Amino acid sequence: MLTPVGRGALAVVGLAGPGAASMVDAVFDPVGGRVAERPDGAICFGRWRGPGAETGEDVVVARLAANRCEVHCHGGRAAPQAIIGSLVDRGAALVSWEAWLHSGGHGVTAADLARIAICRAGGPRAARILGRQIAGALDRELGRIVGLRAAGDDRAVAAACDRLLQASRVGLRLTTPWRVAVVGPVNAGKSSLVNALAGHARSIVSAVPGTTRDLVATRIVLDGWEVELVDTAGLRPVEAAAGAERAGIGRALAVQAEVDLILRVTAPGKTDAAAGDSSACGGSAGAAVGAGVPPVIDVLAKADLRADRCAPATAAGGDLTAAPAVGTQTAVVTSAATGQGIDRLAAAIVAALVPETTAAPDLLSDAVPFTPALVRRVEQVSAGRGVSPPERRPSSARGGES
Ligand SMILES: Nc1nc2c(ncn2[C@@H]2O[C@H](COP(=O)(O)OP(=O)(O)OP(=O)(O)O)[C@@H](O)[C@H]2O)c(=O)[nH]1
Ligand SMILES: [Mg+2]
Secondary structure, three states, X not given: OOOOOOOOOEEEEEEEOOOHHHHHHOOXXXXXOOHHHOOOOXXXXXXXXXXXXXXXEEEEEEEEEOOEEEEEEEOOOHHHHHHHHHHHHOOOEOOOHHHHHOOOOOOOOHHHHHHHHHHHOOOHHHHHHHHHHHOOHHXXXXXXXXXXXXXXXXXXXHHHHHHHHHHHHHHOOOOOOEEEEEEOEOOOOHHHHHHHHHOOOOOOOOOOOOOOOOOEEEEEXXXXXXXXXXXXXXXXXXXXXXXXXHHHHHHHHHHOOOOOEEEEEEOOOOOOOOOOOXXXXXXXXXXXXXXXXXXXXXXXXXXXXXXXXXXXHHHHHOOOOOOOOEOEOOOEEOOOOOOOOHHHHHHHHHHHHOOHHHHOHHHHOOOXXXXXXXXXXXXXXXXXXXXXXXXXXXXXXXXXXX
16 A cells, blocks of 8 residues: 555555556456556546445556556545455555555665655655655766766765765754753753743643653654654752652653753753752763764753843853854753743754754755665765665565555
8 A cells, every 4th residue: 555544535555566457457347448458557447346246446547557557545444455455365465665666677776765765754854855865866966976986086076975975964864853852950941941842732841840750752843854852850869859750860861862962951040050960961062963972052941030140141142132052151041931032942953953954055955865775875985886786676476565
């Protein structure tokens, strides 16, 4: 089945392999002639026969070729499953939709892989980049680099490969969200901050310190990029916490090593020392995303309560309206209560996670490797080992599609 499972207006079942059109004719009564006798590209309306005389389903069959058809039926589960069942009864084998996309008779190109990846794209920016790879950007660039190698232009090969490998940092994250941990002392306003960024009440907020006990993940899209915010249990000396809260603090500390960025939240009256173990945050301001240790953005929350406490931030960062740079001591001042600074924080998160968006916009506007195998292919070309030929799959016999 080529369409997502679930309720929908339409479902599409694909059938590929020798005799696909004839197999369809065995269970389908078309208006205007058998599918096997129609030209390629024919659209055939008719009735897919059910088990009884009165049963069946009105469908549209697209004959792509004698060995490749699509059956377009009603959405939901029952109609496509009945159609798939009748084809399997006649000998069709089920294959995954990914295998179907690869069954056109050619090898695995970057465009083929992008067609699969785009189904899992996180946000419009990722979809746009993968759309360009579907249109052939990466295949063309790999071909061009192989040509440069053949012409002996090693310097141009190195430059082109470097560009691709730089772009792959973002490319490898197009189908998995960037992860951002929100950490800090109990009651600092972490959950409120997550809710303000998400625009809905995802995490429980309360005045009781130690409310959040477990990791709470929330996926949002910031400036077109998919980001997973991970709310954590507030940090306080573990001897002050017991049971589930203590376990939660352990998870809050551990997750910081696994994320791309840390938001270190403090509230008025909470110094770093009061944070209990803020040094255990693990991150370091100034580190680049992806360099091993996650970088940190300091967030001074509850700005509405800190009327006379903005001075240190101003002194450290100067203009409070300016977007802060990761790597400086500048903190972002926010208030979940009034919305102050939330947009600025969102911009700072994107700038830290994907600095390429502004620093090197051209890097992502053309060929971008987006799977580890594609990155390896670039590395092979860069090392002078050429491009491995596309994998070829054995052509299956008759194949129904699931
Ligand atoms: N005035 C004001 N109060 C806030 C703000 N953000 C949070 N609070 C309040 O501070 C208290 C704690 O907020 P939470 O968001 O639950 O804090 P937390 O850091 O997640 O707390 P724990 O999960 O217990 O570690 C709640 O009473 C919130 O209503 C803010 O920007 N301004
Ligand atoms: Mg909380």
